[in-house]
Amino acid sequence: MGWRDITQVHRLTGDLKHNPAARVHPAAVTPEDAVAVLNAAHGLADPDGAAFGARLATLMTSVGHGLGLKDAAVRDLELAARFGRLAHIPLRDGGPLEVDGPETAAVSAAMMRWIGLPEGAASPLDEHAESPLRPILTTARESLEADPQIGANEVIHKIQRDRPGPFTSADDSDFDPERLTVDRVADVLGQLFARKNADTALHMRRVADLSELIARRLGVAPEERAVLYMAARLHDVGKLGAPDTILNKTDALTPGETARMRHHVENGAAILAVVPGMVRASRIVLQHHEKLDGSGYPHGLTGSEIDPLTLILVVADVFDALTDIRPYKPAMSAAATLELMARDMAEELDPATLAALQDIKL
Ligand SMILES: [Fe+2]
Ligand SMILES: [Fe+2]
Numbered sequence: 247m248g249w250r251d252i253t254q255v256h257r258l259t260g261d262l263k264h265n266p267a268a269r270v271h272p273a274a275v276t277p278e279d280a281v282a283v284l285n286a287a288h289g290l291a292d293p294d295g296a297a298f299g300a301r302l303a304t305l306m307t308s309v310g311h312g313l314g315l316k317d318a319a320v321r322d323l324e325l326a327a328r329f330g331r332l333a334h335i336p337l338r339d340g341g342p343l344e345v346d347g348p349e350t351a352a353v354s355a356a357m358m359r360w361i362g363l364p365e366g367a368a369s370p371l372d373e374h375a376e377s378p379l380r381p382i383l384t385t386a387r388e389s390l391e392a393d394p395q396i397g398a399n400e401v402i403h404k405i406q407r408d409r410p411g412p413f414t415s416a417d418d419s420d421f422d423p424e425r426l427t428v429d430r431v432a433d434v435l436g437q438l439f440a441r442k443n444a445d446t447a448l449h450m451r452r453v454a455d456l457s458e459l460i461a462r463r464l465g466v467a468p469e470e471r472a473v474l475y476m477a478a479r480l481h482d483v484g485k486l487g488a489p490d491t492i493l494n495k496t497d498a499l500t501p502g503e504t505a506r507m508r509h510h511v512e513n514g515a516a517i518l519a520v521v522p523g524m525v526r527a528s529r530i531v532l533q534h535h536e537k538l539d540g541s542g543y544p545h546g547l548t549g550s551e552i553d554p555l556t557l558i559l560v561v562a563d564v565f566d567a568l569t570d571i572r573p574y575k576p577a578m579s580a581a582a583t584l585e586l587m588a589r590d591m592a593e594e595l596d597p598a599t600l601a602a603l604q605d606i607k608l
Contacts, residue, residue: 281328282520283431283434283435283517283520284329284434285300286516286517286520287435287438287483287486287517288329290484290487290513290516291438291442291487299327299328302327302328302386302390303324303325303327305327305386305398305401306323306324306382306383306386307324309323309382309386309398309401309405310323310324310382312399312402313402313405313406322379323379323383326383327383327387382405385401385408386401389401429476431521432479432480435480435483435517436450436451436479438486439482439485442485442486443490445570446485446493449482449566449567450478450479450480450481450482450483451479452566452570453478453559453562453563453566454475454478456566456603457475457478457558457559457562458471458474458475458478459606460558460561460562460599460602460603460606463602463605464598464602466555466558470555473526473527473530473555474530474555474558474559476524476527477518477526477527477530477531477534477555477556477559478559478562478563480517480518480527481514481534482514483513483514483518484509484510484511484512484513484514484515484516484517484531485507485510485513485514486513486517487509487510488506488507488509492506492507494573495574496573496574497574508543511531511532511543511544512532514531514532515528515531516528518531526555529553530555530556530559533545533552533553533556534556534559534560534563535560536551536552536556536560537560537595538552538557538593538594538595538596539593539594541593541594542594557595557596557599558596558599560595560596560599561587561599561600561603562603564591564595565584565587565603568586568587569583584603584604588604
């Protein structure tokens with residue numbers, strides 16, 4: 247089997263996607279939880295953008311009520327204002343900003359849908375959608391950019407002056423909070439990350455699939471495997487806070503850059519910790535660079551101080567990192583990687599997990 251053939255891995259875990267027991271416990275999180283998790287990610291990627299979004303969202307709530315919009319429409323506006331800038335932020339290092347570009351609009355719409363707006367709801371940010379809310383948001387955004395302290399009444403007057411007439415509101419009668427699961431929040435973060443660094447996003451997917459395979463072989467219970475899968479799938483999401491210049495650097499990192507890079511474990515844990523259903527996954531993410539012999543970071547934990555599920559993630563992560571091409575190194579073969587892990591990392595890695603990995607190879 248080709249280790250780096252993600253299709254193969256997916257085939258082996260074929261029932262994963264269709265087996266409810268293999269997924270994270272589908273406890274619904276509240277829309278507020280989802281918003282909090284996105285806020286955390288947004289703040290990490292661009293604190294200024296997040297602060298602007300928060301001010302705009304507050305303003306839009308007042309404006310929406312001031313204009314007599316239905317609650318559903320106010321909610322649309324609030325979400326669009328808060329997250330409208332989120333999607334382009336990860337692209338910042340890679341090229342010019344395109345705040346209202348098609349990709350931004352598409353991702354914003356997807357995020358709003360995941361947060362709980364109905365399927366097909368027009369995003370006020372989508373240039374091509376016939377949303378009556380878009381002009382309102384645009385006017386408010388321009389006003390706030392010109393004057394960060396502007397009040398709701400002044401914006402309402404601008405809107406009424408520029409765009410007289412009744413405002414219709416979106417209909418979110420289909421909104422179902424039960425649809426909002428930990429899994430969906432993870433999807434949002436994964437989507438966001440894929441736009442910053444596609445290679446890392448694929449790495450997280452592969453590590454999640456490999457962790458699942460190892461955990462099955464070790465006889466880990468389905469609920470535990472679900473937590474592990476979630477943690478593995480997002481374990482490097484804290485790299486949202488690292489500039490692409492560091493992520494893509496081919497030379498050795500300076501001590502300052504290394505420290506910044508290592509901070510991804512705390513960043514990732516902080517994002518996940520917002521949602522109750524992800525608390526243990528958050529702890530695993532925090533620990534995913536710890537080693538059994540205490541040589542890891544951030545806390546130099548040893549032995550039983552490390553969550554048993556983390557031990558599996560660490561092995562899968564090391565294996566995938568070594569067999570993957572990185573900007574600073576070529577890929578190693580699976581055979582050479584397994585040999586190196588057994589020979590040079592025996593003190594650092596869990597022996598049972600390592601044995602399970604070897605078994606899968608056979
Ligand atoms: Fe990592
Ligand atoms: Fe990783």
